[in-house]
Structures are given as C-alpha cells and as structure tokens.
Amino acid sequence: MLTLHHLEYSQSFRILWLLEALHAEYELKLYNRDPETNLAPDDYKALSPLGTAPVITDGDVVLAESNAIIDYILDSYPDSDLNPKAGHKDRARHLFWYHTSPGSLMPLQSIAMVLGLLETRSPWLISALLKAVFGQVRKMFLNPRMETLLGEMEKDLGAQPFFGGDNLTVADITLVYPMYAARDKGIFNNGFANINAWFGRIEDLDSFKSARAKDNRDRIAFRFQN
Amino acid sequence: MLTLHHLEYSQSFRILWLLEALHAEYELKLYNRDPETNLAPDDYKALSPLGTAPVITDGDVVLAESNAIIDYILDSYPDSDLNPKAGHKDRARHLFWYHTSPGSLMPLQSIAMVLGLLETRSPWLISALLKAVFGQVRKMFLNPRMETLLGEMEKDLGAQPFFGGDNLTVADITLVYPMYAARDKGIFNNGFANINAWFGRIEDLDSFKSARAKDNRDRIAFRFQN
Numbered sequence: 059m060l061t062l063h064h065l066e067y068s069q070s071f072r073i074l075w076l077l078e079a080l081h082a083e084y085e086l087k088l089y090n091r092d093p094e095t096n097l098a099p100d101d102y103k104a105l106s107p108l109g110t111a112p113v114i115t116d117g118d119v120v121l122a123e124s125n126a127i128i129d130y131i132l133d134s135y136p137d138s139d140l141n142p143k144a145g146h147k148d149r150a151r152h153l154f155w156y157h158t159s160p161g162s163l164m165p166l167q168s169i170a171m172v173l174g175l176l177e178t179r180s181p182w183l184i185s186a187l188l189k190a191v192f193g194q195v196r197k198m199f200l201n202p203r204m205e206t207l208l209g210e211m212e213k214d215l216g217a218q219p220f221f222g223g224d225n226l227t228v229a230d231i232t233l234v235y236p237m238y239a240a241r242d243k244g245i246f247n248n249g250f251a252n253i254n255a256w257f258g259r260i261e262d263l264d265s266f267k268s269a270r271a272k273d274n275r276d277r278i279a280f281r282f283q284n
Numbered sequence: 285m286l287t288l289h290h291l292e293y294s295q296s297f298r299i300l301w302l303l304e305a306l307h308a309e310y311e312l313k314l315y316n317r318d319p320e321t322n323l324a325p326d327d328y329k330a331l332s333p334l335g336t337a338p339v340i341t342d343g344d345v346v347l348a349e350s351n352a353i354i355d356y357i358l359d360s361y362p363d364s365d366l367n368p369k370a371g372h373k374d375r376a377r378h379l380f381w382y383h384t385s386p387g388s389l390m391p392l393q394s395i396a397m398v399l400g401l402l403e404t405r406s407p408w409l410i411s412a413l414l415k416a417v418f419g420q421v422r423k424m425f426l427n428p429r430m431e432t433l434l435g436e437m438e439k440d441l442g443a444q445p446f447f448g449g450d451n452l453t454v455a456d457i458t459l460v461y462p463m464y465a466a467r468d469k470g471i472f473n474n475g476f477a478n479i480n481a482w483f484g485r486i487e488d489l490d491s492f493k494s495a496r497a498k499d500n501r502d503r504i505a506f507r508f509q510n
C-alpha cells in the first residue's frame with residue numbers, strides 16, 4: 059500500500075488532498091517539524107532523496123517532488139477527471155497551470171523568501187542596506203513577473219472556475235500550497251475577486267475538508283516567525 | 285501546424301530538441317535577445333502569457349512553460365519512448381527527474397543567479413558586504429541542497445545511462461537547459477564522471493545535433509556578462 063509521509067506545514071499537503079480527492083486507500087504518516095530549526099526531522103530527511111517534502115513510498119518505490127508524485131499516483135486512476143486527457147478542451151489550460159506552479163510561481167516565491175529572510179534576520183544597519191538593494195530586485199525583477207502571473211490567474215479564473223478549467227484538476231491541487239502561502243502574506247487582500255472566489259470554491263469541497271481534517275493544522279503553508 | 289517560437293540562448297532549446305527527437309513537422313521561428321537588455325524582444329513578450337520562453341502556438345492554443353509544452357506535444361505521440369508509460373520499470377525515475385528540473389534544480393539556480401548578479405553589479409563596498417551575507421546563504425541553504433541534488437544525479441547516472449532510465453526521455457530533454465547552465469559555470473569540472481558521460485552521450489545523438497544546428501548558437505544556455 060502507498061504511504062504518504064506528510065510533513066506538517068509543507069508541500070505534502072497537496073498529496074494528502076489528492077489522495078482524499080481520489081478516495082484512495084493509503085497509509086498516512088505524520089511528521090512534525092523540528093521546533094528549533096523548523097526543518098523536517100532526521101527520519102524524514104533520511105527517507106527523501108532530496109531531503110524535501112513530499113515523499114511517498116510504495117513497495118520499492120521512494121518518490122519525491124510534488125508533481126512527480128501526482129503523476130505517479132494518477133497512473134493508478136487513468137479515468138480520473140483530475141487529469142484532463144489528450145484532446146480534452148481544457149487540456150492546454152490544465153497543463154499550463156499544472157506546470158506553472160513549480161516552474162514559475164514557486165521559484166519567484168523562493169527568491170522573495172530568501173531576500174525577505176536576509177532582510178529580517180540581519181542586524182539593523184545591514185538590514186537597511188539590504189532593503190535598499192533588494193528593493194531594486196523587487197521593482198525590476200520579482201514584482202513585474204509576479205504581477206503578470208497573478209494577472210493571468212485572475213483572468214483565467216474569471217473565465218472558468220478552476221485553474222484546471224471547468225473541473226478541479228491536479229493543477230488546482232499543486233497550486234494549493236503556493237496560493238495559500240501567497241494569501242497568508244496578504245497578496246490577495248485587495249482586489250483579486252476571482253482568485254478569492256477560487257479559495258472559497260475549493261474550501262467547499264469535501265475532499266479539501268477531509269484533507270484539512272487529517273492535516274489538523276491551523277493553516278496549510280509554512281510561515282517563518284520573524 | 286505547430287510553431288515553436290524559439291528565443292536564442294533560452295529554455296526553448298528544450299522544445300527544439302524534443303521536436304527534432306520526435307521527427308515532428310513544425311515551423312521554427314527564431315527570436316534574438318535585445319542586445320542592450322538581453323531580454324526577449326517585445327513581439328516575443330507579447331506572444332507569451334508570462335513573457336517568458338518557451339512558447340508555442342498551435343491553432344488557437346498559445347502555450348508557455350517548458351514541461352506544459354512537452355506534455356502537450358507528447359499528446360500527439362502517445363507511443364513515444366520519450367515518455368515511459370504507467371507501469372514501465374523506469375516510470376518513477378523518469379517522473380522524478382522530469383519534475384525535479386523545474387521543481388528543485390532551476391529554483392536553486394535562480395536564487396544563485398539573483399545573488400550573484402547583486403554581488404557583481406553593486407559598487408565594491410556594497411558588493412563586499414553582500415558577498416559576506418550571501419556566503420552564509422550559500423553555506424546554509426544553497427550549497428547543501430545543490431550537493432544533495434548533484435549527488436543523486438551522479439548516483440542515478442551511474443546506474444542507468446539517462447535521467448529517464450535506459451532510454452532518453454523528456455526528463456533528459458527538460459534537464460538539458462539547467463545542466464548546460466551548470467556546466468558553463470564549471471560545476472562539473474572536478475569529478476562527476478557519470479554526469480560528464482551523460483553530456484557526451486546526449487551530444488552523440490542525431491536529434492541533439494540537429495537541434496544544435498537549427499539553434500546555430502555557440503552555446504545552449506544564456507550567460508550574463510559580468
């Protein structure tokens with residue numbers, strides 16, 4: 059039987075939601091972050107080839123990387139609506155958002171996270187200088203790319219209810235982590251009516267509710283304490 | 285007919301190689317980077333939803349994001365060996381490396397690129413300070429993650445000749461861009477016998493040679509001039 063090794067407040071929430079949406083039989087193993095370092099515990103890191111969440115085990119297979127795990131699990135559900143097939147009218151849209159999550163959204167968030175941590179964890183004089191330097195990176199590089207991406211999201215979610223199109227797909231499921239991380243930072247507080255409606259829509263789904271119940275945490279995404 | 289809009293020295297080289305490996309019929313449109321800004325020209329940015337390369341057009345479909353394009357093109361070649369099917373012995377390995385390229389390798393490279401550009405393009409006193417601060421990020425965050433990832437590559441390429449397993453797959457094709465970018469930086473100069481053998485192996489392939497000929501550039505990956 060497939061085992062999901064779920065690290066709290068991590069990207070493995072996606073896989074938990076996927077398995078609930080598929081009504082899959084699986085074993086769930088929960089891991090807490092180290093309270094000092096916030097990192098995965100040693101037994102988790104030893105299991106995962108890159109030391110990162112999520113990771114699943116299935117017989118001899120040990121697999122990391124969210125979208126790799128999603129594709130692997132979907133192999134056992136070839137008729138699932140979560141994966142629009144070749145020729146489906148929503149196929150291109152679904153593929154775009156499925157791969158944009160790791161390919162564009164999360165890298166921008168990772169860069170922003172590193173810069174933000176450097177600013178907030180440096181002594182004040184260095185922090186002030188870093189803020190001035192990083193302000194240029196945000197203005198010239200990060201913000202325009204993020205605005206374009208969020209603009210595409212808002213437009214597409216105005217045309218169809220889910221990132222995957224007319225139905226929930228694994229595009230929505232893989233985007234759940236970076237979208238909640240962005241919402242926690244207040245990015246959608248002003249405007250973004252269609253994106254905010256999407257949050258409401260997924261939160262109404264039974265599969266999302268049961269994943270949240272099994273996760274049993276106050277929020278989905280990890281948040282650094284400054 | 286499908287059109288590949290190929291920006292020189294960009295991630296769209298992957299799609300060029302894929303189309304050559306599939307012996308596909310397609311139209312190739314070449315775009316040069318702006319010689320001042322190094323960015324894609326305005327007609328390219330207008331075409332691409334995120335303003336990024338690669339992008340393809342196919343009738344009404346306009347699609348960006350490398351792995352989304354790869355999955356979309358593979359839909360027309362359901363029997364291709366470039367995509368090991370569900371149940372194939374190399375399936376999990378192939379999926380891992382296919383998704384690790386955008387999901388782990390490229391984000392680490394993007395963070396390293398931003399930090400490196402900030403260091404080299406700042407006035408010397410600020411640059412010296414940034415180097416001290418960023419040295420900690422490299423030591424604590426970037427280097428351990430990159431070493432783990434390269435270690436997994438070296439191990440897996442010692443066991444089977446391609447990232448995809450026994451045969452070239454789209455895992456190898458999507459990794460081509462970040463791997464050449466890493467090689468250009470000298471990362472594989474010492475050791476990494478299996479990774480270096482992989483470079484030799486793909487460079488011997490007819491599909492790779494014809495993609496390089498159509499690309500007609502001195503190297504694959506973009507390089508900032510410091």
